[in-house]
Amino acid sequence: MTDALHPFDTLTPDFIIDAIEANGYLCDGSMLALNSYENRVYQVGIEGELPLIAKFYRPGRWSDQQIQEEHDFCYELVEQELPVVAPLRDGAGNSLLRCDGFRFALYPRRGGRAPEFDNFDNLLVMGRFLGRLHAIGARRPFQHRPELDSRSYGHDSVELLLRDFIPAELRPAYETLARDLLVRIDELMAQPLDLLRVHGDCHVGNVLWRDDTPNFVDFDDSRMAPAVQDIWMLLSGDRLEQTRQLAEVVDGYNEFCDFQPRELRLVEALRTLRIMHYSAWIARRWEDPAFPKAFTWFNTPRYWSEHILELREQFAALNEPPLLLM
Incomplete structure (x- = not known):
């Protein structure tokens, strides 16, 4: 090279x-x-x-x-x-x-379209296939791939951004908020967790819908994590909408693997870690010429102000009761 x-x-x-x-x-x-x-x-x-x-x-x-x-x-x-x-x-x-x-x-090459996760029938099908995937993923651990944890996704991300990217005028607000978030996330992640091999990045862009079947692609972020890591990204909307969506996913999931409701306490913690990690991911790759071209909005005062606002919303969400199964 x-x-x-x-x-x-x-x-x-x-x-x-x-x-x-x-x-x-x-x-x-x-x-x-x-x-x-x-x-x-x-x-x-x-x-x-x-x-x-x-x-x-x-x-x-x-x-x-x-x-x-x-x-x-x-x-x-x-x-x-x-x-x-x-x-x-x-x-x-x-x-x-x-x-x-x-x-x-x-x-x-596998053809397909983006799944419609606002369709409850599709969510039921997704739940069934994720249940099958996790039943296999639980058979043995990864030996070399990492765990999803608050250190790599949260603490390391915050340290990088504070050191090299957060504007000076926003640094006190960001640092205080990030530390408070990580204290709460560490508390949640410290509780006993059942880790298994998961897809790790199970969002709409990594599922191709074809013949009423979800085809899973791109296991590049596969790692050891709680099962809910592959479930929470299927949920959207307000609390009531997410509760209804969750019920469909879990109904299908439980046909093949037992979902642990205690993992629902992790949903907002995992969402917050993903937000932190995403910003740090772009920051780590900023020397790659493709990144400034693709993410022109990154590393501007407006971006960091909106990022802090998003994290404040997450702090409020972390202090709300977790989703409940209907």
Whole structure:
């Protein structure tokens, strides 16, 4: 790589085609960059066959063992007939491929549309498939992939933002609020939790709805976490709407795996950690040229003011009673 600060600069079309053709495919020259920033993902045309999805991993983020563990989890789910888009293996059985210092994986293209989570029937179906996924995820722990915890998602994020990004005039307000939030989150996360292998980032963009079935993609953030991590992102609206949505998801979930209602106390804590982590994620990647282009609104006084307001709303939510099952 020519520039350690911008490792993806060498991912030219010719490089991508050479990497894929070295694995036995003949590219037809068509290529589409997909909406991915942490890694680089492309749809690449293949002569006489359906296109492939090529995912080039960000150097330094995951170890080989952590990536392989993600792949193996996907294969385990597919073997149990879960609708998961798993990476393809080469003739030697390898799914983690290499080309000139880059690690990448190839996936079949799976069509589908965005799920409608305001449809209660869809939520029931999602609950069933998540119950099946978690029943398998609970069989054994990850050995190499991390846990979702308040240290990495919360404390580390706040420390980074305070050190390098929060404007001086907003620093006292942010620091006081963030510390109060983390005290409350630490209290909630310190209580006994049942951790299992989860998708980790189960939002609408990582589910393709096809033939009344949710197809799960992008297990890049898969880790050990409480089951509710894959459930809370399906919920939206006011408290009553979320309660009704939750009832549908859990009804389907309980057909295959027992949901623990005590985990509902974690919903707003996990939401707050995601907000903190998201801002810190953009900050950590700010030297990647793709980020300033894609997130032009980031790191402005207005952004940080709105971020602080969002965290204040979360502080209020953390002090409300948790959602209850109907």
